[in-house]
Amino acid sequence: MDRAARFLVPLPTLMGLLIFLCVRPGAEGGKVLVVPMDGSHWLSMKEAVQELHARGHQMVVVSPELNMHIKEDFFTLTTYASPYTQDEFNHLLLGQTYLIFERTHFLKMFLKAMESLKSAALVFQRSCEELLHNKELIRHLNASSFEVVLTDPVYPCGAVLAKYLSLPAVSFLSSIPCDLDVEGAQCPNPSSYIPRLFTMNSDHMTFLQRVKNMLYPLALKYICHISFTPYASLASELLQREVSMVDVFSFASVWLFRGDFVLDYPRPIMPNMVFSGGINCGHRKPLSQLNGQVSK
Numbered sequence: 001m002d003r004a005a006r007f008l009v010p011l012p013t014l015m016g017l018l019i020f021l022c023v024r025p026g027a028e029g030g031k032v033l034v035v036p037m038d039g040s041h042w043l044s045m046k047e048a049v050q051e052l053h054a055r056g057h058q059m060v061v062v063s064p065e066l067n068m069h070i071k072e073d074f075f076t077l078t079t080y081a082s083p084y085t086q087d088e089f090n091h092l093l094l095g096q097t098y099l100i101f102e103r104t105h106f107l108k109m110f111l112k113a114m115e116s117l118k119s120a121a122l123v124f125q126r127s128c129e130e131l132l133h134n135k136e137l138i139r140h141l142n143a144s145s146f147e148v149v150l151t152d153p154v155y156p157c158g159a160v161l162a163k164y165l166s167l168p169a170v171s172f173l174s175s176i177p178c179d180l181d182v183e184g185a186q187c188p189n190p191s192s193y194i195p196r197l198f199t200m201n202s203d204h205m206t207f208l209q210r211v212k213n214m215l216y217p218l219a220l221k222y223i224c225h226i227s228f229t230p231y232a233s234l235a236s237e238l239l240q241r242e243v244s245m246v247d248v249f250s251f252a253s254v255w256l257f258r259g260d261f262v263l264d265y266p267r268p269i270m271p272n273m274v275f276s277g278g279i280n281c282g283h284r285k286p287l288s289q290l291n292g293q294v295s296k
């Protein structure tokens with residue numbers, strides 16, 4: 001007898017099972033805790049949050065009261081006190097944006113960019129501490145019986161919070177530097193054919209391109225050290241055991257990538273990595289009539 005035939009389920013039974021799964025009480029909306037990254041990242045995530053809301057899930061977004069784009073909307077917004085005044089917040093986070101337009105020496109530019117990265121990283125780190133050390137809010141979130149935490153790993157606070165509350169975390173991202181996502185998911189990551197960030201390499205590399213592919217990630221290590229190490233310390237303190245940066249990223253149960261292999265080069269993935277296509281900042285505007293006429 002054909003081996004596969006033994007596993008075949010009659011079609012009506014399968015349909016019945018599917019319908020049962022769809023209508024049983026467990027299929028009602030869930031309670032989702034959202035820990036977003038502020039700024040443009042939130043604009044992408046908000047699209048996903050909106051869709052989940054439309055499908056009947058209860059979305060609770062937690063954010064510091066001082067923020068850029070996370071405002072009261074269709075979801076429930078839970079805020080907590082910020083350790084900064086509005087002026088400090090604006091200065092630390094946006095004070096250096098003029099740099100983009102400045103024409104100065106590369107090294108000077110680089111040092112200034114590092115400085116502004118450091119101060120921005122500190123703002124987010126402080127804000128995360130404020131959340132995780134807020135006993136009353138943690139007690140409230142813990143008692144709210146959420147089923148899952150949806151979070152952006154660029155701000156690893158959500159993953160730490162999920163672990164602290166013993167909830168599964170879903171990471172929503174396009175990519176993060178230093179391949180911490182890939183390491184966290186224990187995914188194979190061969191340098192021989194996976195082009196690294198900023199190298200402009202393809203998946204077919206010459207020897208020298210492979211050398212470049214090995215060296216570029218080293219330069220990013222420092223940036224990742226500044227922006228992510230504080231969360232490992234924070235997690236170590238809360239969970240009362242030594243936690244590394246990679247451990248923090250391994251807290252995610254599912255990785256939801258805003259990517260697609262039509263655009264991205266092929267690479268190995270793990271079963272908990274899902275590609276959801278390129279939702280980025282949403283709300284594209286249609287081209288104006290004028291553009292249409294010019295191109296004719």
Ligand SMILES: *[C@@H]1O[C@H](CO)[C@@H](O)[C@H](O)[C@H]1NC(C)=O
Nearest residue numbers: 138139142143163164165166
């Ligand atoms: C959450 O509540 C459970 C059950 O009451 C408790 O065991 C656990 O320690 C709480 N977690 C936090 C982080 O407060």
